[in-house]
Amino acid sequence: MPNSTPDPGIGRDEWVAREATLRDEATSTVRFWQRLPLTARFGGAVALTALLPVVVSSDYIVRVGVNTLIYALLALGLNLVVGWAGLLDLGYVAFFGFGGYAYALLSSNQFHLHWPTVASVPLIVVASALLGILIGLPSRRLLGDYLAILTLFFAQAFVTLVANANRISPPGHEGAVNFTGGPNGIAGIDNVHLGRFAVHTVRGYFYLTLVVVVIVIAGLYSLNKSRTGRAWRSLREDPLAAQLMGMPVNWLKLMAFAFGAAIAGLTGTIFVALQVGVFPANFDISLLITIYAMVILGGAGSMTGVVLGAVTINVVLEILRTPDPARWVFYGLVIAALVTWLRPYLRLVLVLGGTVAFGLLAHFLATQFAPAATRGAPLGGGAIGRLTDHWVILLTHPTTVGNIAYGCLLLAVGFLTQIKGAWRSVLIVPTLYLAAFVWENRLVANPSVARLIIVGALLVALMNARPQGILGTSRIEIA
Amino acid sequence: MAPLLEFREVTKRFGGLTCIDGLDLHVNEGEIVSVIGPNGAGKTTLFNLVTGIYRPDAGDIRFAGDSLVGLEPHQITARGIARTFQTLRLFLNMTVKENVMAAAWSHTHAGILRSIVRTPGMRREEREIEKLAEACLSFFGERLAGYRWDQPAYSLSYANRRRLEIARATATKPRLLLLDEPAAGMNPVETHELTGLIARLRTEGGFTILVIEHDMHVVEGISDRVVALDHGVKISEGTFDDVATDPRVVEAYLGTSATARK
Numbered sequence: 001m002p003n004s005t006p007d008p009g010i011g012r013d014e015w016v017a018r019e020a021t022l023r024d025e026a027t028s029t030v031r032f033w034q035r036l037p038l039t040a041r042f043g044g045a046v047a048l049t050a051l052l053p054v055v056v057s058s059d060y061i062v063r064v065g066v067n068t069l070i071y072a073l074l075a076l077g078l079n080l081v082v083g084w085a086g087l088l089d090l091g092y093v094a095f096f097g098f099g100g101y102a103y104a105l106l107s108s109n110q111f112h113l114h115w116p117t118v119a120s121v122p123l124i125v126v127a128s129a130l131l132g133i134l135i136g137l138p139s140r141r142l143l144g145d146y147l148a149i150l151t152l153f154f155a156q157a158f159v160t161l162v163a164n165a166n167r168i169s170p171p172g173h174e175g176a177v178n179f180t181g182g183p184n185g186i187a188g189i190d191n192v193h194l195g196r197f198a199v200h201t202v203r204g205y206f207y208l209t210l211v212v213v214v215i216v217i218a219g220l221y222s223l224n225k226s227r228t229g230r231a232w233r234s235l236r237e238d239p240l241a242a243q244l245m246g247m248p249v250n251w252l253k254l255m256a257f258a259f260g261a262a263i264a265g266l267t268g269t270i271f272v273a274l275q276v277g278v279f280p281a282n283f284d285i286s287l288l289i290t291i292y293a294m295v296i297l298g299g300a301g302s303m304t305g306v307v308l309g310a311v312t313i314n315v316v317l318e319i320l321r322t323p324d325p326a327r328w329v330f331y332g333l334v335i336a337a338l339v340t341w342l343r344p345y346l347r348l349v350l351v352l353g354g355t356v357a358f359g360l361l362a363h364f365l366a367t368q369f370a371p372a373a374t375r376g377a378p379l380g381g382g383a384i385g386r387l388t389d390h391w392v393i394l395l396t397h398p399t400t401v402g403n404i405a406y407g408c409l410l411l412a413v414g415f416l417t418q419i420k421g422a423w424r425s426v427l428i429v430p431t432l433y434l435a436a437f438v439w440e441n442r443l444v445a446n447p448s449v450a451r452l453i454i455v456g457a458l459l460v461a462l463m464n465a466r467p468q469g470i471l472g473t474s475r476i477e478i479a
Numbered sequence: 480m481a482p483l484l485e486f487r488e489v490t491k492r493f494g495g496l497t498c499i500d501g502l503d504l505h506v507n508e509g510e511i512v513s514v515i516g517p518n519g520a521g522k523t524t525l526f527n528l529v530t531g532i533y534r535p536d537a538g539d540i541r542f543a544g545d546s547l548v549g550l551e552p553h554q555i556t557a558r559g560i561a562r563t564f565q566t567l568r569l570f571l572n573m574t575v576k577e578n579v580m581a582a583a584w585s586h587t588h589a590g591i592l593r594s595i596v597r598t599p600g601m602r603r604e605e606r607e608i609e610k611l612a613e614a615c616l617s618f619f620g621e622r623l624a625g626y627r628w629d630q631p632a633y634s635l636s637y638a639n640r641r642r643l644e645i646a647r648a649t650a651t652k653p654r655l656l657l658l659d660e661p662a663a664g665m666n667p668v669e670t671h672e673l674t675g676l677i678a679r680l681r682t683e684g685g686f687t688i689l690v691i692e693h694d695m696h697v698v699e700g701i702s703d704r705v706v707a708l709d710h711g712v713k714i715s716e717g718t719f720d721d722v723a724t725d726p727r728v729v730e731a732y733l734g735t736s737a738t739a740r741k
Contacts, residue, residue: 219595219596222594222595222596222597223591223594223595225605226589226591226594226601226605227580227581227583227584227587227589227594227604227605227608228589228590228591228594229594230573230577230580230581231581231584233570233572233573233577233581234570234573234581237569237570237571237572237573238568238569238570240532240568241564241568241569241570242570242581243551243552243553243556244530244532244552244553244556244561244562245556245561245581245582245584245647245648245651246553246556246557246561246582246584246585246651247553247581247584247585248551248553249553255591259591473572473631
């Protein structure tokens with residue numbers, strides 16, 4: 001459009017103009033993807049996912065794939081409750097646990113029941129939905145923080161119940177009955193078996209879960225584009241206005257709880273059958289936080305978003321378990337962050353070059369003046385490990401100094417966010433080196449802690465850059 | 480013929496404060512009635528009583544012959560009363576069209592399971608809802624024209640948000656439309672346009688309209704009858720000219736000295 005026409009004209013208000021700019025800025029790959037019909041995009045994504053067990057020989061990777069699909073199912077169910085209906089439900093994992101324990105009780109030697117899957121799973125899904133309604137009933141007049149606290153209580157009550165339901169004395173019965181196995185859980189659970197077909201390999205579970213994911217996504221997609229989906233979103237936006245436009249908000253809340261719970265319960269059965277056992281610790285608060293992180297990172301309300309969130313978080317958490325791949329993630333993320341944020345490019349080059357030079361100098365000085373204290377070797381080796389061997393100072397006894405350095409790193413990062421201008425570019429160099437030092441000396445050896453720190457840092461950075469999540473649409477809360 | 484909406488001796492108190500005090504009011508089918516009164520006179524409380532947000536402490540509210548007292552707000556909407564809000568309450572993060580489509584709830588039927596499998600009946604109903612929404616939006620012509628339908632509601636200007644609220648209310652297929660200060664925040668041109676629009680809502684839409692309005696040009700332009708409230712009591716009722724010159728109304732707006740000086 002020529003610049004001589006300042007008047008945007010009819011149909012060219014701010015919003016339309018912004019949308020047009022975004023369309024023009026989209027790269028050709030993105031545009032090609034967007035032009036494909038939805039079914040083609042979905043089919044393509046499913047086909048690519050289905051190829052994973054074919055191209056990968058390691059059962060471990062396929063197992064990670066199944067776990068990711070299970071997380072995706074959980075995130076999709078939670079997205080219905082939180083992203084669409086806007087109900088901050090912190091009791092969500094209890095339904096996952098309920099489905100899991102119900103399947104365990106119906107398909108193990110706990111009560112010597114071995115129901116066929118075609119009978120037990122539909123029953124469990126319906127029972128989970130009913131439990132969702134039951135928990136929704138006392139909470140249906142609550143919203144926001146109040147609902148969150150009440151449902152959190154249910155989640156905790158569930159874990160406490162199953163951890164202690166191993167010595168219950170029902171009236172009219174001699175002695176205590178072991179229902180859930182207490183903290184030891186229930187083991188030896190049957191595989192999923194459909195008629196004569198039994199699923200007993202990880203690859204089998206991968207395809208089973210993928211089929212369930214496809215069905216759930218298709219169902220949810222239709223539901224979202226129906227009057228119920230619109231009513232749920234209206235409820236999220238303004239419950240009073242929704243009710244005054246004729247929508248029965250209490251019933252809609254109960255239905256959101258019920259359908260979210262049904263998806264969680266269904267996922268629980270798959271999870272437990274795959275794990276061949278079920279334990280109270282499977283359903284603790286950390287799982288709840290992980291699912292919420294997936295939904296929020298991916299963008300609450302967007303189905304593709306929450307699935308991407310589940311994939312991102314689970315895969316990153318998995319990669320960070322072993323030192324060498326974890327190094328790739330760590331250095332990759334640091335460099336990606338620098339490339340994204342450091343402008344102009346000269347500054348980026350100066351900072352990266354400065355960091356390398358700083359490291360080489362520090363390493364040289366350390367080996368000259370304190371050779372005895374700097375005799376550590378890179379843990380796990382690997383390409384990057386060998387590469388950094390002559391750059392990062394590796395301490396002979398890293399624990400104490402490493403811990404102090406970690407504290408210093410936190411202070412340095414906090415300080416960096418507060419200063420501006422040239423000093424920031426200068427101070428970022430020692431901070432980067434300090435981060436690498438802490439990583440190599442302390443964090444690589446403790447993957448269980450390191451992965452949480454890295455994922456936490458990733459969440460902080462991403463949510464600052466895109467508060468609405470990867471694919472979420474930015475929301476106006478009050479306008 | 481019995482009036483479409485009727486207040487019989489309705490009283491509403493909040494603690495010690497009596498907001499509506501023994502109010503009698505009626506709206507006949509096909510009428511446009513304006514409610515005026517100074518701030519705090521109880522006008523919005525009146526709307527909240529009709530729509531079921533509040534329950535009257537005494538008296539009865541009847542719509543088309545049946546009592547509305549004790550019904551939930553969504554049940555009242557299903558009987559044929561829809562409203563707009565003085566403080567706009569749109570579904571801001573939904574598209575313009577979805578806002579209107581959502582309001583078709585009470586006269587549509589597809590259940591959740593039918594929606595999941597997309598039965599032919601459900602898809603037919605969806606098409607009808609969409610057509611209805613487009614018709615409701617097209618009522619506003621250029622202002623809510625086609626290209627805006629897929630924008631989020633928060634992208635609309637203030638005046639357009641007011642129009643969208645009216646469009647959304649009409650999608651519930653009401654018999655009685657309650658408009659709470661529809662001209663608030665509009666410029667003179669838009670206000671003038673609105674006057675014509677409210678008249679068209681009656682002639683083309685077939686709605687009976689009860690409207691709260693502060694802009695006296697609008698009130699003059701649209702009303703068959705005007706009701707003036709002050710401190711929850713009806714102080715005057717009649718044609719615009721009768722009410723506007725009623726000393727009690729002038730006093731309520733301007734104080735006693737204004738009438739004394741006359």
